[in-house]
Amino acid sequence: MSHVQFMTGKVIFDPHGVVGQLKQEAKEWKAKKNNGIAPSRIExxxxxxxxxxxxxxxxxxxxxxxxxxxxxxxxxxxFNEYCALLNIERIRKVVHDGC
Known part of the structure; x- marks a missing residue:
């Protein structure tokens, strides 16, 4: 799920080009097509x-x-199941220590 952060983030300091490589890899992962969910899993x-x-x-x-x-x-x-069904990024679960 971090591919979105790498794709949309602005690189401020990357002297060895590692973050640039991660951005490129993130674009490749984002472009991959998902085969979808099998009908039995949908049920x-x-x-x-x-x-x-x-x-x-x-x-x-x-x-x-x-x-x-x-x-x-x-x-x-x-929300999580709906995102999985639509093949979109899922929301993260937030855990709070208190009010």
Whole structure:
């Protein structure tokens, strides 16, 4: 996933040309075509999304105190799977130490 940073970043200091080589390699990786997702994997992903929704619904209906956490984890899963399906860069997971 770092290929985007190398492609779009501005090189300030690169006396040995290593970053320039990384930029070129990043362009090559970005240009590669993905074969897509096999239909069987798509079905597994659809089941995973349904299962996450079912768990979230149960959590809400039960009035559990961890609903907010489960909600955001489910939302992350939805975005992650959707990005995988569209073959676009996925969002990174951010972990906070506190508020």
């Amino acid at each position: 597994l992903k659809k089941y995973g999304l349904w299962d996450a929704y079912d768990n979230l619904s149960d959590c809400f209906e039960s009035g559990r105190s961890d609903f907010d956490y489960v909600y955001y984890q489910s939302l992350y899963l939805v």
